[in-house]
Amino acid sequence: MKPSTAVALRSVEDLADSKELRAVISTILANAPINEHDLRCAVWSFVGVERRAAVPPALVITRLTDLIDDASAVPLSSRTALTRRMILWCVEEYFGHLGGDALAMDASRGGARSTASA
Numbered sequence: 033m034k035p036s037t038a039v040a041l042r043s044v045e046d047l048a049d050s051k052e053l054r055a056v057i058s059t060i061l062a063n064a065p066i067n068e069h070d071l072r073c074a075v076w077s078f079v080g081v082e083r084r085a086a087v088p089p090a091l092v093i094t095r096l097t098d099l100i101d102d103a104s105a106v107p108l109s110s111r112t113a114l115t116r117r118m119i120l121w122c123v124e125e126y127f128g129h130l131g132g133d134a135l136a137m138d139a140s141r142g143g144a145r146s147t148a149s150a
Contacts, residue, residue: 042085050085053078054099061103066114072121079125089126093119 042050053074060071075096082092096118100111 046081046085049081050078053081054095057096057099058103061099062105064105066106068117071118075118075121076125079122083126089122092126093122096122 056074057071057078060067060074078096079092082095083089097115100106100115100118106114
């Protein structure tokens with residue numbers, strides 16, 4: 033028996049949501065310095081929409097990395113690290129949260145902190 037190659041049709045609203053979220057991610061990537069909290073939330077939202085539409089995870093990752101490649105404001109020296117973080121966030125959302133409180137913010141530093149004990 034051959035594996036199914038049927039492509040799920042997406043609604044106009046779903047396609048519009050995906051396009052809008054890609055635009056949000058692109059806008060965040062165009063601003064220096066990048067607000068990582070906003071970027072992470074936008075990536076999670078985009079990945080959630082794509083997952084619910086049964087888009088394969090490899091294609092979701094490709095779409096995210098294309099957004100990074102198109103972002104001229106992201107210096108080449110930091111693209112690899114940013115790409116790794118965005119792929120991690122993609123995996124977290126697509127397959128389930130990996131642990132810790134990812135959105136807990138340390139107000140004094142403005143960065144994410146883990147609440148998991150060592």
